[in-house]
Structure formats: C-alpha cells, structure tokens
Amino acid sequence: MTLPTSLQSNPRFDQWLKFLSDETLRMATGKVEIGQGIVSALPQIAAEELDLPLDRVIVLSGDTVSGPDERYTASSLSIMDSGAAIRLVCAEARALLLDRAxxxxxxxxxxLSVAAGRFLVDGTAADLSYWDVAGEIDWSQSVKGDGIAKSHTEYSIVGxxxxxRDLPAKLSGGAFIYDLVHDNMLHARVLRQPGRGASLAGLDEAAIQRAAPGAIEILRLDNFVAFIGLDEWAVETAAAIAPSHATWIGAPAIEPAQQDAAWLRGEPAIDNSYGAPEDAGASGELVEAVFSRPYVAHASLAPSCALAQYVDEHLTIWSHGQGMHLLRRNIAQVLDLPVEAVTAHHAMGAGCxxxxxxxDAALDAAIIAVQKPGATIRxxxxxxxxxxxxxxGPAMLVRLAVRRDRAGRPSDWTAEVWSPTHVQRPGTGSGYMLAADALASPPPDLQPEDPGEERGGGGTRNAAPYYDIPNSRIQHHLVTNPPVRTSALRTLGAITNVFAMEAMIDDLAAMADEDPLAYRLSMLSxxxxxxxLEVVAERSGWSRRDAGGQGRDLGRGSGKGLGLAxxxxxNTAAYAAVVVALSVEREVHLENIWIVADGGLVINPDGVRNQLEGGAIQGASWALKEQVTMSGVGVTSLDWDSYPILKFSEVPEIDAVVLDQPDQPSLGVGECSVSPTAAAIGNALAHALDQRxxxxxxxxxRIMAALSA
Amino acid sequence: MAETYQFTVNGEARSIEADGAMPLIYALRNELGLTGTRYGCGLEQCGSCMVLIDGVPGYACTQGMDAVAGREIQTIESLSAEGGTEAAPHPLQQAFLDEQAGQCGYCLSGILISAKALLDKNPDPSRADIVAALEGHLCRCGAHTRIIKAIGRAAAVLRGEGAV
Known part of the structure; x- marks a missing residue:
C-alpha cells in the first residue's frame, strides 16, 4: 500500500508517538496551531485508535528535535496528511502493544481489548497497561502501514x-510566543530595508540614541539594522524614529497604477495552458467578462515575533511560522550554520x-542572536x-470567455488568469526570507513559480469548472514583476476564480431565464x-429568493439581494455552498450567510463549523473592503484605518451546517467557505442592484460608480 | 526621563520607574508580568490591548505612565482574580468556552475586558448593545458571531438565569 506522504518522509514510530512515564502518550505532529484547531482535532484521532481518554494524549507540535517534518501547515491538508498518518501509526502501534501484552x-x-490504555483479557481487567509494555517495543522501527484502523462505526471520540485545548489559556493571560520570557532577554526591532537592492547610505545613530528614552544598542550588518536593549519602550521608540534618520539609495519605486489588478495585463509573465486545446471552430454565443481582486494582506492581528538565542554555537529559535523544519534549514542556510546547529520550536501566534x-521575523531574530551570543533576542x-x-496575497485578473449552447448551457469555457505567484515560501525554491536581502550576499533574483496543478495550482486554483462542461481550459500568465513580494494567503487564487466563475454562472442562468440554483444543478453530476446546494437552498429559503428568503429583515429599505455560490x-477538498442575504444602501450590509459543507469524515464538528464561519467572515471582508494601497516609497496601507477589515457591526448572522459523511475520507475544510462566500456576495449584490x-x-x-453609470 | 509612577493594578498598589511617555502596556507586560494585555497596533485601532482604567475601557498601547499614575487598572488577569482561573473560570471566560468563541484567540483578552465593562454597567444587553461595546475591537479569524453569543450567555448567567 502507499503510505501517506507524511509517513513516507517520517517513517519511524518514535517520530510520532512516545509513551511517557506519567501514563500519557505524546503525539507529535509537524503541523502547527494557527487558530484552526489542529492541536485539538489530531489527538482525537490518536485517542480513538488507541482507546485512550483524550486527556491522556498530549501534543508536541512543530518541533525540530523530536517531531516529524511535515513541511508547511497549509492548503487545508493537516487532517488529510497528518491525520491520516497519525491514524495509521496509532493503529499499527496498537497492534504491536497487543502482541506484547x-x-x-x-x-x-x-x-485482548483495551480500555483507557489498560488491557483486558476476555473482558476482565488485567494488571497491565500500554506503559508497562511500551518499553519492550523498538519504536525506532518503521511503520509498515498495515495497521487496521477502526471502522467509523466504532468511533466514540472522532466525530x-x-x-x-488552547482556548482556556488564551482566555486567561499568556499562551502565545509574545508572552515567552527568558532570563537575559533583550528586546529588538529592525529598521527595514525599503526594498530589495536598497543600500543604507546614512544613518544618524546619534539622533536615534538621543530620541530613545533608555539604553539601546544599534547593530548594523550591511543593510540590516537592529535596535536592541533591555527596555522594550526604548527599542520601540528608536525603531519608530529610525526611518526619518536613515538615507537609502537604490530603493525601488512603485507607481500607483501598479496597485491595481488591471496593471498585470501585458506585464512579463510565464505562460502556461491547461485543459482542452483551443477550439477554433467552437460555436455558440460568446459571453465574456473580466473580474479582479487587488493585493490583499494577511493582516494578522499581532505583528510578527520571534525569539532566538545562540549559545555554545547552537542557535535555538521560537517562531509562529507554519513549518519549523523548513525554517530551521532556511535559517541555517542564510547564516551559513550547519543544520545540526539550529533548533526550531513552534510557539503559537495570532492567526496568520x-x-x-x-x-522573516525569525530570521531577523536569528541574525541578531548570532551577533549577541548568550542573550535571548525577542x-x-x-x-x-x-x-x-x-x-x-497577489492581485488577480480573470477573463472568462464562454460559449453557450442552444440550451443555454456553457459548452466551451476559457479562464485566462493573470497573477503574480501565490507561493514564495522560503525553501520552496522560489522564495527567501526578507532580511536575507539586506545581508552582504543577498540571494539571487527570484525565479517565480506557482504550486503545480496536481497540488491545486496557485493563480489557477479552482479556475477549472467543477460543472459538467464539455470543453474547458485555463490560460495562466504568471506575472513575474509584481511591485511587492507575494505569497500564500488563504485559498490562493481560488477566491478570485470562484468569484468570477460563479458570477458568470449566475449571468448565464439569467440569459437562459433560469433560476441560479436549478441552472447549477442541471450541470452538476x-x-x-x-x-x-440543495441543503443550503432549503435552509436559506432560496425558493422565496425575491422576497429575501429566510433573511432577517432589518428594514434597510430598497436594494435587497440573495445570492448563491x-x-x-x-476541486479535490471540501465542498461548500453558500447563500448570502444582503441589503445595499451606498454600501453593502450583510444580513445572513448560510453555509453547507461536506468535508467527508469530520473529526470535530464544532471545530469545522468554527472554520466555516471564520472563513465566511474573512471572505466577506476581502470581497467588500480590503485593498493594499501603494505609491512611491512602497505600501501606504500601514494601519487599520487605511486597511479596514470587517467589524463587529458589519458581521451578519451565520448558519453553518456540516454534512457528515463518516464513511468518506476527511477532506480539508479550513478554506472551503471563503471563496463561495465572496462569490455569493457578488451574486447577491448583482441581484440587489440588477447590475454586476x-x-x-x-x-x-464601486457601488456608487455602478449606480451612476 | 525616568520617574516613579504609582498606580493600582488588579487591586494591588504598584510602583514603576519609567519614562512618563511609556505606554502602560509595556509596564504591564514587561515590568509586572501581566502578558494577557496584548500588543496589536499601538494606534488605538484594534482593541487587543484593552484594559479598564478606573472602570472604563482604555487602550494600554497609548496611555502613557504619566496619564495612568494614581489610577486603577484592571487587566484580563483580574478576571482570574475574581475567581476565574483555568480550573474555575469567570462566567465570561466560561461563556467563551461554552460557545468555543475564538480561533487564534489573540483578540480575546481585550474583548473580554470590554465585555466586562459592558456587563458591569448593563446586565441585560441587547445584541446591538454588545456589538456597540465591541466596535473598538478587531477579530481577524471571524469568531465574531460566537463572541457576540458568548457575551449574551455570560450576561444571562450573571443575571442568574443559567445557561441560555
């Protein structure tokens, strides 16, 4: 049998499991908690397979000393990858333990049977536990993958x-990387190089020292500048004033037009085509439209943070990044250290x-730590x-060109996508960490690439229709000279492609004079x-669409819309259908969002609903509000006033339902509601305005422009 | 120039030697070890650092030591002092656990502070009251609807109505 990817690269039992002397099991994962609930769901799988109470399973997450390397925590793959590996490892471990018993x-x-880690013989408790026999097993052996996992019908913890697990500490004080306190800890901030290739021509260190309300040290290494001290306020003050005392030459300038997706068309690009060959003889009415989204920010609620210490020529890093093993290798490479001389531990940060x-923050901390041996740099x-x-998250431009057949269905579908790369993660071959640019030997120019189609693509993600359309193709222009660095942001290109596709489907339904739901169902096998789709239609009252369905009536007057996506x-992970009810009065007021998802076997239903709800709100925020702005010196949306996100007063009622399919494999759910929500908002707005x-x-x-057009 | 500032934090008299312009958050986190007050923006825009200053929500990221001298500060840790620990949470904390109101959790301590101020003043808030009390707070994960429900639940519990 083929082992899950995570097991192929981490085949030893002891990379996953350790029976500890306090009668707990330490379950390790390379995936990390980023707010999605993974350190709560994965131990459910381990406890289930091993018949352990959940509180006897403790989690080691993102640790380069003892935990597996599962690359990045990304792409809604943690349950599919790490969960599948843990299930197999635990099933096989259980068999080894039963043999010894x-x-x-x-x-x-x-x-034999097992209850709470203790063995029973013919149903009678024997005085023997996992922990009594675990020491007799060689856990350095490789997992064969022949363990018989439980049937879902036997589940009592999964589902x-x-x-x-992480919530109690987060509600009562310290739980995050920001809260770690070390002896001999020095606070640090960095003066950022304004752009790749910029050189520091002058820095008035005396003026910065005078402004700092406490002792600071200024560290300069080529074009990397850091402010270090015991007093965080002094360091912060120095960093805040430093840009006005620094002179840079060679910083790249940005034209305001470059902030818009429209700029991408015609720029240098790597071109690829996927799907059916172009059909020059395709017949039927041609329908075309161009859609876009601008650059958007992750906009984590907490600025990035890292701790690093360099002691006895060993560098230890604490980071809230998404892949500790890769971070370890990347930092070793930049600092020219042997990889064995670097350890990385994950510590929780704000959602990323x-x-x-x-x-980037981890490299900043590491550079400083190596210069200040013995101290912990925060x-x-x-x-x-x-x-x-x-x-x-890169700007995207999507042109759809669709031919309608006589029945009003799309017979030929072309999606042409312009986008900078969606993944420039360090260590993937196309990306590196920011401060590397400021050091004496900056890395070579980037060779942009996107995730392959087999991994869901980047700019092309969800560009291929899931509907039954005879011929479809994607033309991808991977734009190579964006004005800013771009990389992975939740859903990658899917939000723009789904926004475009579902708008086109609605418009085609209107041309065919058919209901958008019925139209979709007519070409979904x-x-x-x-x-x-059917369940979300029922819950939202879709059949009463023009009366607002089940939407709450806030009496906001005209311009109400109900949209579906x-x-x-x-096209391989979780299914999601979303209906949005909104009203429009110069701007959009969201009233209700109904979400129905199918993620196969669900480990933690409330955890999934939490992700569906959060994804919908984030998708709504991107669809309605967010845009990174730029000019001259660089990015100009530098605070929450210039980069507004959805507020409490703007959040609708949300109804999220998971269709559990326990006999089907788990499908990643963490991103599935984002894109259909954005698309359903677009469709609801078009319904309300009678204009796309x-x-x-x-x-x-945009609404005012559309209304006055 | 560093001076000595005296104020009350979670009921205890405290004395801090600091630059008068130093925002309160640095005293709380670095001098007093109260890490529940979180740095988000330093601009009074996100609410992560919200504390009670003489019972009124205020931004610890901008209030200088010279402005808070002599005043009474309550941080998220004060909920624990009111009987709320991880083992025996305050009704607000318990309501957030019951609703599983949070994802990354970074916004929560500031939100709990504003929620406490609201419920201290208004034991039976409407949804609109709750939303208005949270208007100075940002949540990036999208836990808003759960947070609103959790505060309503806590209010009911504190009124003696039990869980809703």
Missing part, C-alpha cells in the same frame, strides 16, 4: 465536538492565514512593518456537490 499475559491477541511575516515587528512588508476547494460589479472590493466607491 498477549505474550506477557499468556493469551491470544484475540482475547465529537471536543472543546479546543498563510505566509505572513513570521518566517524580536517583534512594528504594526507598520507587518502591513508594509508581509508577503501579500457529483451528488455531493448537489447535496450541499458553490465550490469544491481545489466585476472588481473586488465591492465597496462604496
């Missing part, structure tokens, strides 16, 4: 809404939603730094796709 108890394995400043980015220098994330707006964000300016 049978020898010790002089009985047949078939006579239960178990409370999150993708590749934000976390890895490096934190400034708010303006996070907004100005995180890798952004996958019964699971149909089911999420569907997507299966990556093609470009996100669907903000007041």
């Amino acid at each position: 049978a020898l010790r108890l002089n009985c047949a394995v078939a006579q 239960q809404s178990v409370p999150r 939603y993708g590749h934000n400043g976390a890895d 490096l934190q980015w400034r708010r303006q730094e996070e907004f100005g220098f995180e890798p952004f 996958d019964p699971r796709a149909r089911a999420v 569907f997507a299966r994330y990556k 707006i093609y470009d996100m964000p669907l903000n007041r300016d």
